[in-house]
Amino acid sequence: MLDVGIIGLGGWGRRLVESVQGKSGKVRFAGAASGSSGKAAPFCETHGIKLYPDVTAMLADPSIAAVVSAGPGALHAPHSLQALQAGKHVLAVKAMATTKAEADGLAAAAAASGKVLAMGFNRCFYPNVAELRQRVKAGALGALVHAEGNFCVDRYRKVQAGSWKADPEQAPPGSLADHPLYLMIELLGPIAEVHAAATTQIATHIPLADVTAVLLKFKGGQTGTLQANGVTPELTRLHVFGSAGWAEIREQDYFLYKGLKGEPEHLEMTEIDAERAEMEAFADAATGAAPFPYAVESAVHAIAVIEAMAKSAKSGKPETVAQ
Secondary structure, three states: OEEEEEEOOOHHHHHHHHHHOOOOOOEEEEEEEOOOHHHHHHHHHHOOOEEOOOHHHHHOOOOOOEEEEOOOHHHHHHHHHHHHHOOOEEEEEOOOOOOHHHHHHHHHHHHHHOOOEEEEOHHHHOHHHHHHHHHHHHOOOOOEEEEEEEEEOOOHHHOOOOOHHHOOOOOOOOHHHHHHHHHHHHHHOOEEEEEEEEEOOOOOOOOOOOEEEEEEEEOOOOEEEEEEEOOOOOEEEEEEEEOOEEEEEEOOOEEEEEEOOOOOEEEEOOOOOHHHHHHHHHHHHHOOOOOOOOOHHHHHHHHHHHHHHHHHHHHOOOEEOOO
């Protein structure tokens, strides 16, 4: 059983705790540090979690073997670095950093400490993602040539002005669509260049781009498009095209495949608790049972792509992605 401490007990931190506490035979939350300790105390008491006065105190406890960094976005990297330097395995909720320099620093610290650094990315564990991976690996799509990703959610109209979630440094143009971006990088490889167009049309009370469209050029020659939309009904979609077929996934359970011949194949898949799967995969990585399924190198590269998208949205020109 891996004893984990969590930094940050907002909505997502609590969701991670509730996914495994008292349910998993691999991992449990034993400690917590929160900037809102008064609000966190009843939750911790309910779930049998020790609430520490601050992050430093929790990291000093040798019984805490690993840490989930789930505070505000700008603190993911500093907290993760502090935990790695304290000799803890780290799961950093995506995005694990706000700059490539920060992400590079985390990767270097993990290598130096010999500890696991993983990015918390729940959609990595969706059943239709597993099916897509298997089909690509088996050659059912042939040579991949293009990918399209959409992440649409009615979120930005509800973001409070002045909150960290309204900070463009923590939510730059296009970053809302990081879920399909991560999978594109995994399947098609690193991205060489981006060209982003960002507008604010509806959520004018906050300084964020509520709609961003991005053209991607991959190092391997493939192309892609990415669209982030924070003011419409929900749609999460990834469509991957290859020389022998294409596949489209939506949400957790929708999978559609079309080969060069024959009728489309539609699968309706059973949904899972993706947050529990994520936490148990982290436990497996921390205990040496199995590597974490999303590579740190891809997570670092994604931060560089998001940086380049923000730069392109500002310049109005294509921008090279730092490698």
